[in-house]
Amino acid sequence: KAGVTQTPRYLIKTRGQQVTLSCSPISGHRSVSWYQQTPGQGLQFLFEYFSETQRNKGNFPGRFSGRQFSNSRSEMNVSTLELGDSALYLCASSAQGGWAYEQYFGPGTRLTVT
């Protein structure tokens, strides 16, 4: 079974631009969660989608948004990029959603904002 895939793996953007990251979960998984990881703040939860609905949301500004498609693939969008958005963005999928079930993480997208 293929693992969680994320594209692109690396991205360089300029302040003020917007970016879209993609995550394809493990086949059959309906929940996708997104995380931001930085050296200073560690791993922070962005949001979780389950069956195309955002079910949980972390404490990030509205510039961070996401969606999930009927095939469970998810995209995350960040608008008006700031230098502080430079981070590793991880997505994770699970079969049932919620963290009572094992999450599988993708390799991440490394975003650099200049």
Added chain:
Amino acid sequence: EDKVVQSPLSLVVHEGDTVTLNCSYEVTNFRSLLWYKQEKKAPTFLFMLTSSGIEKKSGRLSSILDKKELFSILNITATQTGDSAVYLCAVEAGTGTASKLTFGTGTRLQVTL
């Protein structure tokens, strides 16, 4: 605001040593505590704990939760160089279908020969 604190921040041990990693938390509406191992990029799930006093075990790794004192420990016995990684603790909190996962900043473990 929910808070998860891990200690120590980093640790260097010799192969064969036993280590104990700590995770304390302050959250509203606790649901579960999870441990992950992060070697390069993607964290891998180790344990999920929901009940106090019940030890979860997987090979040389074990973990226990104390809901009264609001902490958990992760033990690794007979450490190997392959155990070198960042160990992350996360706490799920919330009510109903709404919940949030808060991570600690991790403990970086280095196992030397």
